Amino acid sequence: MATQYYTATSLDGFLADQNNSLDWLFEVEDDGQTEGETSGFVAQVGALCMGATTYEWVRANDGAESWAKWYGDLPCWVFTHRDLPAIPGANLRFVSGEVASVHKEMAEAAGAKNIWLMGGGELVGQFDDAGLLDEIIASVAPVTLGSGAQLLPRRIPASRLRLTELKQFGQFAMLTYQVRS
Numbered sequence: 001m002a003t004q005y006y007t008a009t010s011l012d013g014f015l016a017d018q019n020n021s022l023d024w025l026f027e028v029e030d031d032g033q034t035e036g037e038t039s040g041f042v043a044q045v046g047a048l049c050m051g052a053t054t055y056e057w058v059r060a061n062d063g064a065e066s067w068a069k070w071y072g073d074l075p076c077w078v079f080t081h082r083d084l085p086a087i088p089g090a091n092l093r094f095v096s097g098e099v100a101s102v103h104k105e106m107a108e109a110a111g112a113k114n115i116w117l118m119g120g121g122e123l124v125g126q127f128d129d130a131g132l133l134d135e136i137i138a139s140v141a142p143v144t145l146g147s148g149a150q151l152l153p154r155r156i157p158a159s160r161l162r163l164t165e166l167k168q169f170g171q172f173a174m175l176t177y178q179v180r181s
Helices: 023-027 032-044 052-061 063-071 100-110 122-131
Strands: 003-010 014-017 045-051 076-079 092-095 114-119 135-141 161-169 172-179
Touching: 003 122, 032 063, 032 161, 045 052, 045 100, 045 122, 052 063, 052 076, 076 100, 100 114, 100 122, 114 122, 135 161
Parallel strands: 003 114, 003 135, 045 076, 045 114, 076 092
Antiparallel strands: 003 014, 135 172, 161 172
């Protein structure tokens, strides 16, 4: 089991634009490989988590149908300090506090499968701070945003990152890094 940050980023290192939108991502020309790549990743996931901003974007833009298609009944922890409406049919747990105790719950739920840290970057940084981040898998899109939500607003020195895989699908370059403690 691995705790993986699997995400898409702009060439200049942003997850979302200054309005917390991911619309830029869906403007990238897709040759049909993206869905297969993502489906293959999700098949190895036993639990996922995300921050409130990511959850709100997914809820507003994808809704219940897309949630069921992509995540099915995977248990999902949403880190938030606010009351958020649930997506109907989604297996959600709204939480706050330290990531270490929540990670333990996620690991139990995931069993032998992986934990997917969907975003945002600050939340993933907290997992790294706690020594709980095993991999960063970033699909780099051919677009620059200039500002927005950073991929990972933390310094992780090169001595802790090891490139383990590099591949291209469509217009994306997927970089996989092992994160060492």
